[in-house]
Amino acid sequence: MEIERNLSMTKRSLLKSIVGDTSRNASIHDLSDYHIVEILVRLPVKTIVHCKFVCRDWLNLITNSHFITLQLPKSPECFMLFDKYIRDLITKPKLLRLEEIEEEHGRDILHHDPIMRLDLNRVPSFQNDRLCALGSVNGLICLICLSDSDYGRDKIHICNPITGEYMILPEQIHCKEIDTVNSYGFGVSSLSGEYKVIRIFHDNTLSRRVLHAEIYTLGTGKWRSLTLGHVTYSVYGYSGTFLNNHIHWNIHEYEDPHKKICTFDIDNETFQLFPSPPVDLEEDLWYLRMLGVLDGCLCYSCYCRTSCVVSIWVMKEYGIGNSWQKKILITESISPILHGPYDILCFPMGSFKDGRILMMSFSGKLLVYHPNTHTIEKTQFSDVNAISYRPSFVKLQNFESESVHKFPLETC
Template identity: 45%
Template structure:
């Protein structure tokens, strides 16, 4: 292989499994240099397969968690007619090994191009980190401007501008300072700030025109997406453009109402490159898919899961269900509350528990990459 042209060697290496590529870095200095180059990282990312990144913390149910948890990469062996989920314990990112994460709580709030944004939260902590579990690097962002004591909801999204290719973290703070338990009006503070990786500073974006739902918004086509809580809003979704840094209303699917239902949970996700909205009622679970991005008429009710679909899983409608990934064979992976990773097959109209992990985990769609955090030269980068 040493006699092959460099571009051929890079092409071959970029097609290997991630774990094999990591081993190849130790074969010789030439291979290490090739794999460490940004061109290789971008080429590999363009071929990087769909997978999941789960944050598993068995201590999460305790009042005072002793551990932060582990980021576990779940590979999807995805064929046209079947799939297989594989978790290699070696390919984990143990957050407890980093002193800065210990004795706190961590929540993954976004992933783009193999990088993951982590939020460290608690009564006395409010910090943001970016990490790459494959290269085992992480960086600490400066402390945010809008940290407040008392009641608040913090909303995140991590993404990259379609035109500028700048990686940014958008963070929205909405709450009452001080909290007023008797007030039924909207929060008195709805402010946003943004951090561009490589600048070492948060910038205020001022007032946000919409009240948003959920702690994290999915990223797609250069935009963050959230559900709007304002009842009088003409649309029930809004976006944040990572290039323009502006908030806009976004076409939402038709309103679905089930009169006899006492509850209604909603969430957004990205499946196979399409924006999706899920609606959980007591009697059914609905998935809407936007076939053409930005076109209201392209919303299609793709899946309706009735309560009676599986007698063994009749509890599925009791708590929120979050979509995580869509596979080639049509299977949709979803997380029920923080307890189970479920797989729904539209072909057979069945839903099953994958039983891949025990309780207390969250997850998101993930594309492994070798993108190095050192590319953001002004940032302090650490290796776990």
């Protein structure tokens, strides 16, 4: 009884410190906007989404820039899945689905909320093209629609599934060039807060060393050409990995075989070579490489055909070449679900509290690696693509000079 009495007194004291006089029945409506915001930012994202519909005052608070800034650092690391391109869209629709890591029966699992999804088939600009996810920054996702009928005219979308908004970037300056090979990147400046999309391309019929680039800053309404000058490498891979204010790509290096990564500085808009792991790939021309991020560190996945082994390296200190450490070795023998190089080639997506690592295979399977037993198990997800995602309420309407659209209400 004494404990219950103390708890009751504590509750009354806390309520009085917030709403003042407790001689009358206090309610949530007695709280100031400041305290309501402090409560809302600590709620799960899907609960905040529902709170937007409670009343107009709460809607105004949640869509305010102050709330958006407070909520983002508290937002959990999630994953966004979408079905890989299938021609029969009736049986395999393009769904964008939010996955969270939640604890269930003492073990972390992937949890899917059926409400937190977008049906991209309901938007005309997504219906007929293949999709490629460039990545996500602060809740904004960059998607590329690859046209089969109009080669070279890739349509770039920026969307926020949480706010239900999307926009289509204008046509690139050099989109009419033929026989070009494109690589893209998406990131945000730590200094100016500007979100930028970069496109790197080169003429596939001429020397691959002659690179061109153009950049789009959200809110400007136009692309800008960048002057790269003469380089001795070609970019390898369709999308870059954003980390520490830089976008990273694998490259083919002609003069120095030990340089296999280049970076783009979002602030200074400059390119430079970047140290790669001490992996000798020159003896095996048939290899596959992928970049990713694991626990805030850059990671490098490499498949060697001669040994049929994937090695995954992690850069413990960003930018320090000798800080690369080999973390994982994957072969077909560690799991019966792995068949061939496209299953074995994986890159880390994130980690569970117990040390297990969530991984995405090149073949479209979401896998879980157990570092203690060096084994891999499958999840319920296959034929998908996945990106790391941190939900936010950043509004696309805040970017001037952009035409912002809303997804149909029943898809949000």
